[in-house]
Amino acid sequence: MAASKTTSTGKHRILIVDDHPVFRHGLAQLINQENDLFVCGEAEDYQSALKSVNDLKPDMIIVDITLKDTSGIDLIKEIHKTRRDLAMLVISMHDESLYAERALRAGARGYIMKQEASESVVRAIREVRQGSIYTSKKMTDQIFSRFIEGNKKLAESPLHSLTDRELEVFQLIGEGLGISEIGTRLHLSVKTIGTYRERIKEKLNLKTSTELLRYAINWVENEKLSDTSS
Amino acid sequence: MAASKTTSTGKHRILIVDDHPVFRHGLAQLINQENDLFVCGEAEDYQSALKSVNDLKPDMIIVDITLKDTSGIDLIKEIHKTRRDLAMLVISMHDESLYAERALRAGARGYIMKQEASESVVRAIREVRQGSIYTSKKMTDQIFSRFIEGNKKLAESPLHSLTDRELEVFQLIGEGLGISEIGTRLHLSVKTIGTYRERIKEKLNLKTSTELLRYAINWVENEKLSDTSS
DNA sequence: CTTTTTTGTCGGTCATCGGCTTACTTTTTT
DNA sequence: AAAAAAGTAAGCCGATGACCGACAAAAAAG
Numbered sequence: 001m002a003a004s005k006t007t008s009t010g011k012h013r014i015l016i017v018d019d020h021p022v023f024r025h026g027l028a029q030l031i032n033q034e035n036d037l038f039v040c041g042e043a044e045d046y047q048s049a050l051k052s053v054n055d056l057k058p059d060m061i062i063v064d065i066t067l068k069d070t071s072g073i074d075l076i077k078e079i080h081k082t083r084r085d086l087a088m089l090v091i092s093m094h095d096e097s098l099y100a101e102r103a104l105r106a107g108a109r110g111y112i113m114k115q116e117a118s119e120s121v122v123r124a125i126r127e128v129r130q131g132s133i134y135t136s137k138k139m140t141d142q143i144f145s146r147f148i149e150g151n152k153k154l155a156e157s158p159l160h161s162l163t164d165r166e167l168e169v170f171q172l173i174g175e176g177l178g179i180s181e182i183g184t185r186l187h188l189s190v191k192t193i194g195t196y197r198e199r200i201k202e203k204l205n206l207k208t209s210t211e212l213l214r215y216a217i218n219w220v221e222n223e224k225l226s227d228t229s230s
Numbered sequence: 231m232a233a234s235k236t237t238s239t240g241k242h243r244i245l246i247v248d249d250h251p252v253f254r255h256g257l258a259q260l261i262n263q264e265n266d267l268f269v270c271g272e273a274e275d276y277q278s279a280l281k282s283v284n285d286l287k288p289d290m291i292i293v294d295i296t297l298k299d300t301s302g303i304d305l306i307k308e309i310h311k312t313r314r315d316l317a318m319l320v321i322s323m324h325d326e327s328l329y330a331e332r333a334l335r336a337g338a339r340g341y342i343m344k345q346e347a348s349e350s351v352v353r354a355i356r357e358v359r360q361g362s363i364y365t366s367k368k369m370t371d372q373i374f375s376r377f378i379e380g381n382k383k384l385a386e387s388p389l390h391s392l393t394d395r396e397l398e399v400f401q402l403i404g405e406g407l408g409i410s411e412i413g414t415r416l417h418l419s420v421k422t423i424g425t426y427r428e429r430i431k432e433k434l435n436l437k438t439s440t441e442l443l444r445y446a447i448n449w450v451e452n453e454k455l456s457d458t459s460s
Numbered sequence: 461c462t463t464t465t466t467t468g469t470c471g472g473t474c475a476t477c478g479g480c481t482t483a484c485t486t487t488t489t490t
Numbered sequence: 491a492a493a494a495a496a497g498t499a500a501g502c503c504g505a506t507g508a509c510c511g512a513c514a515a516a517a518a519a520g
Contacts, residue, residue, distance in 0.1 A: 026256020
C-alpha cells in the first residue's frame with residue numbers, strides 16, 4: 001500500500017460533509033463501490049464536521065461549501081489550521097469561477113461541481129488523494145495564465161497585481177457604482193475608467209464586465225478584511 | 231442496472247429530473263430500496279425530461295426546480311398542460327417560501343427540500359402518490375394562515391411579488407448572465423428580457439440596472455438567507 | 461360567463477455603455 | 491538616459507439600458 005495512513009482495511013478513509021442527506025447517500029454509495037475507498041463518516045454542519053475529523057481521523061474530507069450554518073470555506077480554513085496534511089475536496093453546486101480559488105486558498109486541494117458526472121467525481125477524489133490539485137479545465141487555465149503572467153505565487157490574491165488606481169476603481173465597481181459615477185467620483189474621464197476596467201479584467205483574467213462586477217461585489221462583501229492590497 | 235422496460239411488476243414508476251448525477255444516484259437508490267417504488271428513468275434537462283415523460287410513461291415525476299437550462303417550474307407547467315393527472319413532486323435545495331407556492335400553482339403536488347432526511351423524502355413520495363399534497367409543516371402553516379387571514383402581506387421578501395418569469399430572469403441576472411444570454415437561454419427576445427428587467431426594477435424599487443445586478447448577485451450568493459428591504 | 465387585471469411577449473428610439481485600439485504624458489525601474 | 495510601467499484619455503461601433511407603447515393569453519374578479 002502506497003497509502004499514507006494504513007487502516008485496518010487498508011482503504012482510504014473519507015469523511016463527507018454536506019447538508020443534503022440524499023446527496024450524501026449517493027456520494028457514499030459511489031465511493032464505497034470503489035475497492036480502495038471507504039466512507040468513514042458523514043457530517044452535515046460545521047461542529048459535527050470538526051468533531052468527526054478529530055474522532056474518525058479520515059484520510060480525506062469532501063465538503064460542500066454551502067452548509068446550513070457556516071460557509072464550507074470557513075470549515076476548510078479551520079481544519080487547515082491544525083491538519084495541514086488532510087486532503088480536502090470541495091464539491092459544490094456553485095459556479096466554480098467564484099469559489100474555486102477561495103477554496104484552494106483556504107486549504108482545499110480540489111474543487112468539483114455537483115453537476116459533474118459520477119466518474120469525474122471519483123476521478124477528482126483519486127487525484128486529490130494522490131496529492132494532486134483537482135479543478136476543472138477552465139479553472140486550471142485561469143489560474144495558470146495568471147501564474148505565468150508574473151512571479152506571483154498562488155497563495156497571493158490576484159488583486160496584488162493591480163495598480164493603485166486600478167484597485168481604487170475595482171473597489172468602487174464592487175460597491176455597485178456605474179462607470180460614469182466612478183469617473184465623477186475620481187474626477188476622471190469616463191474613458192479612463194473604461195481603460196482601467198479593461199486592464200483589471202485582463203489582469204484578473206475575466207472576460208466580461210459582468211464577471212468583473214460579480215468578482216468585485218463578492219470581494220467587497222467578504223474578503224475586504226482578509227484579502228489585502230499592496 | 232436493470233433494463234427499463236415495461237415492468238409489469240406493479241411498482242410505482244418514477245422519473246427523476248435533476249441535473250446532479252450523484253444526487254440522482256442517491257435518490258434512485260433510496261427509491262429502489264422500497265418494494266413498491268421503482269425508478270424508471272432519469273433526465274437532467276428540460277428536453278430529455280419531456281421525452282422521458284412521453285416514452286416511459288411514469289406514474290410520478292420528481293423534479294428539481296433548478297435545472298441546467300430552464301427552470302423546473304417551466305417544465306412542470308409544460309407537463310401539466312398535457313398530463314394533468316401526472317403526480318409531480320418538487321425536490322429543491324432552495325428556500326421553499328419563495329418557490330413552493332409557485333411550484334404548486336404550476337401543477338406540482340408536493341415540495342420538499344434536499345436538506346430533508348431521506349425518510350422524509352420517501353414519505354413525501356408516498357403522500358403525493360396517494361393524491362395528497364405534500365409540503366413541509368412550515369410551508370403548510372404559512373399557506374393556511376394566509377388563507378385564513380385573507381391578506382397576503384406577511385413581511386414577505388419583495389421577491390415574492392415577482393412573477394415566475396420575472397423571478398427566473400432575476401436569478402439569471404444574479405448568476406451574471408448578460409441580457410442577450412438570458413434571451414437565448416429562455417428562448418425569448420432580448421426585448422422581452424429587457425421588459426422583465428424593467429418590471430423587476432420597479433417592483434424592487436431599484437433605479438438602475440447596475441443596482442439590480444448588484445441586488446441579484448448578492449441574493450444569489452446567499453440563496454438561503456432571507457432578505458429585507460423597504 | 462363576461463369583464464378586468466395580470467402576465468407573457470415583443471417592437472422602436474435614442475443616449476449610454478462595453479470592448480477594442482491607439483496614444484500621449486509622468487513616474488519608476490534598470 | 492533608455493526602457494518599462496502607470497496614469498490619463500479619445501475614437502469607433504455594436505450591444506445594452508431606459509423609457510415608450512402594444513397586444514394576446516391567462517387568471518382573477520365580478
